[in-house]
Amino acid sequence: MTTALAPYLAFARIAFLQILAYRLRYFTGIITYLVNVTVYYFIWKAIYSGNQVIQGFSFSQMITYVAVGWIIRTFYYNNIDREIANDIQQGHIAGKLTRPVSYQWMHISQAVGESLFRLLMFTVPTGAVILLIYPVQAPGSLLSFGAFLLSLLFAFIIFAAINFLIGTCAVYLQSILGLIRAKYFLIEILSGLVIPINFFPDLLVRWSQWLPFQHISYTPLMIYMGKVGGKQLASVLLVECAWALALLLAGKWFWRLARLKLIVHGG
Amino acid sequence: MNFSLIEAHNLSKIFKTFERKEGVWGGIQNLFVRQYRDLKAVDAISFSIDQGEMVGYIGANGAGKSTTIKMLTGILVPTSGTIEVGGYVPFRDRNSYTRTIGVVFGQRTQLWWDIAAVESFQLLKKIYNVSDKDYQERIETFDQVLNLKPLLHTPVRKLSLGQRMRCDLAASLLHNPKILFLDEPTIGLDVVAKENIRQFLRRINQELKVTVLLTTHDLSDIEELCRRIMIIDKGKLLFDGALAELRERLACKSQVLLELKEPGDVDPAALGLNSDIEFNWMKCGASLFSIKRRCPQPS
Numbered sequence: 082m083t084t085a086l087a088p089y090l091a092f093a094r095i096a097f098l099q100i101l102a103y104r105l106r107y108f109t110g111i112i113t114y115l116v117n118v119t120v121y122y123f124i125w126k127a128i129y130s131g132n133q134v135i136q137g138f139s140f141s142q143m144i145t146y147v148a149v150g151w152i153i154r155t156f157y158y159n160n161i162d163r164e165i166a167n168d169i170q171q172g173h174i175a176g177k178l179t180r181p182v183s184y185q186w187m188h189i190s191q192a193v194g195e196s197l198f199r200l201l202m203f204t205v206p207t208g209a210v211i212l213l214i215y216p217v218q219a220p221g222s223l224l225s226f227g228a229f230l231l232s233l234l235f236a237f238i239i240f241a242a243i244n245f246l247i248g249t250c251a252v253y254l255q256s257i258l259g260l261i262r263a264k265y266f267l268i269e270i271l272s273g274l275v276i277p278i279n280f281f282p283d284l285l286v287r288w289s290q291w292l293p294f295q296h297i298s299y300t301p302l303m304i305y306m307g308k309v310g311g312k313q314l315a316s317v318l319l320v321e322c323a324w325a326l327a328l329l330l331a332g333k334w335f336w337r338l339a340r341l342k343l344i345v346h347g348g
Numbered sequence: 349m350n351f352s353l354i355e356a357h358n359l360s361k362i363f364k365t366f367e368r369k370e371g372v373w374g375g376i377q378n379l380f381v382r383q384y385r386d387l388k389a390v391d392a393i394s395f396s397i398d399q400g401e402m403v404g405y406i407g408a409n410g411a412g413k414s415t416t417i418k419m420l421t422g423i424l425v426p427t428s429g430t431i432e433v434g435g436y437v438p439f440r441d442r443n444s445y446t447r448t449i450g451v452v453f454g455q456r457t458q459l460w461w462d463i464a465a466v467e468s469f470q471l472l473k474k475i476y477n478v479s480d481k482d483y484q485e486r487i488e489t490f491d492q493v494l495n496l497k498p499l500l501h502t503p504v505r506k507l508s509l510g511q512r513m514r515c516d517l518a519a520s521l522l523h524n525p526k527i528l529f530l531d532e533p534t535i536g537l538d539v540v541a542k543e544n545i546r547q548f549l550r551r552i553n554q555e556l557k558v559t560v561l562l563t564t565h566d567l568s569d570i571e572e573l574c575r576r577i578m579i580i581d582k583g584k585l586l587f588d589g590a591l592a593e594l595r596e597r598l599a600c601k602s603q604v605l606l607e608l609k610e611p612g613d614v615d616p617a618a619l620g621l622n623s624d625i626e627f628n629w630m631k632c633g634a635s636l637f638s639i640k641r642r643c644p645q646p647s
Contacts, residue, residue: 084477091474095460095467102462102503176458178423179451180475181443341425344363345418 088182089190096194107203114151114207115214121147121275122215136279142306143277145218148211149305150274150298155204157237157297159192162264165248166257172346185245185332192241221307228314232301235321240297242328243268249332252339273299293324353527353559354397354420359429360583361390361415389415391583392429399526402553402560404574404591406567412583413563417531420561421451434526447476450520450558454532457516459504465515466500469522476523483522490518493548510541517548521558528552530562534569546572 122144129140138146165188168174177184211217220226247264251257269275271294278289278299289295300321303309309317366382369375390412397403407413418424420431422438422445431438436445452458459468473483491497494514499507507515513533520528533549534542550573552558564570570577570591577594579587587594 087477088471088475091471095463095471098463098467099460171456173456175418175421175423176451176453176456178442179421179446179449179458181446182475183443343424345423 089186092182092187092190093194093197096191097198100195100198104202107199110155110203111207111210114155115210118148118151118211118215136277137308138277141216141218144215145306146277146302148215148217150302152204152208152211153233153236153301154274154298155207156196156200157233157240158199159195159241159244161188161192161241161244162248162257162261164188164191165245166251166261169251169343170255170346174343175345183333185329185336188245188248189238189241192237192244196237218306220305221310224314225304225307225310228309228318229301229305232296232304232318232321235318235325236297236301238325239293239321239328240268242325242332243293245332246328246335249335249339252343268294268297271295272297273302277302293328296321296324352396353399353401353434354395354561355430355432356396356416356420357394357430358392359390359394359416359419359431360388360392360427361412361419361424362427363387363389388583390419390426390580393580393583393585394429395578395585395588397559397561399559400553400557401576402549402574403562404570404577405561405563405580406565406570406577407563407580409565411580413580414531416580417451417529417561417563421449421529422446447523448526450523450525450528452513452516452520452528452530452533454513454530454535457504457512459512459515459519461505462503464501465504465507465519468504468515469500469519472519472522478523482524486522486524487518490521490548493551494518494544510537510544513537513541513545514548517545521552524556525558527559527561530560532563532565534564534566542566542569549573 125140125143125147129135129143133139135143168177177187180187220229243264247257247260250260254260271289271292273295274297278286278295281289300309300317304314304317363386364384365387366378366384369377393412393416405413405416415424419426420433420438422442425439433445434448436448438445459465460471469483469487472478478486487496494517496514496518499511499515502511504512504515517533528549530549534545537545546569549560549562553560553573560573562569562573575590575592577587577589577591578585
């Protein structure tokens, strides 16, 4: 078991080291995220002028939702889709397929390494700055916080698995820049990062429950705020876990199918 | 005792390429109607390679060398035909099969670009589950010929092409593979670096009994390394045999390379060549490849 896992830990480690070479990029990211939170702070401030509570959210809850939403995004975010597209367009895929490891898990392990790096160098400083400036509430309870961390782990897997699926499309489409951009905005909206899902029209709220996207941002945040509790908490976490597994399996099958059509460019 | 390690039978790879029409109108047409054309990159080739052999695989650009290598290494799926390498079907058994082979692509490194080469080595050690003892021993062995140690702690992007290739070669052999596939291992290297690489390949073939299949454009690679040579052109295997046999057949003590504007016959007399010279033509792309031979009297 440990020997089967060892290569993937090594991939996480090397991704961590590789990203150290690009660490400057993350410092500029801190400012970008701070600007995002600031923009949403003032938008919500304007919306809440004259309102105490909207859709069950007080203003200070909303700011907590927005701020924690962006802080956790510094952690779960990755570019697996871009990396796969790059592997395929540049022909690096050839060398990677000569290794006795799963291509899917290689990418996910590297994303783990990247996320650990992000946690230290991006989440912590961004969180510290945001917490200093904005009045962010503490988690609902200790249980909420524990469940929130677990939920965050599933969010990471769901995000990574979706990116793997999108990236695999590059085998068929070659250039997936448009697809990546579309996915980016779709996830920003449907994950609940920009607006909590329960602010959506009823129809969209109902649809959203059958989609995986809300488990990336909305679900962990509602758990953090203690808005999901008791029996509901267990079932929400179970659904999130099921989505993570289903998307991983879908990626595995899709990649197996795509490999039959693979063309290697150059050399 | 020899037994065949690599078996390819009627191996073919057809790529579907879609023909783009030119111009604005053509571009619009492309959106709605696509005409596909089959490109036979590898066309029904068969060969077998024995354990311990070192085989040179040559051909012009686009002849199908790399595609063959990519099918043999389990990267590409053959359109038809069969391959078996050491009892594995490369594509189907990729996970267990790739443990038994080493692969080097001269055109691109498989090492992590921005960090020291030793980090890539450590990763490979984990991937292939190489013990500490074996790892140390192999690094020592490779260091003797490749002078590896001074390179290990430099970021890969700062290595010269020759240094990088030395690292790539060592990396491909860390797990002690039975077979080594090399796709243009000497491309772009200077004379000294080439000699270094060749010396190393000779050693691993003779001492470690690694079977080697290498593609190259450099005929001196073949001359110095391979007893056997396979020539592929436009996806078809033109020649498969000993280098000496090829020489014999062509008896080329000297050769002339003629590049013609268009394919056609050449009148030797018009070129001012003596009549005791016989011509063998070998087509090579659009140009013609002429081999001059001094004709011994048939006995």
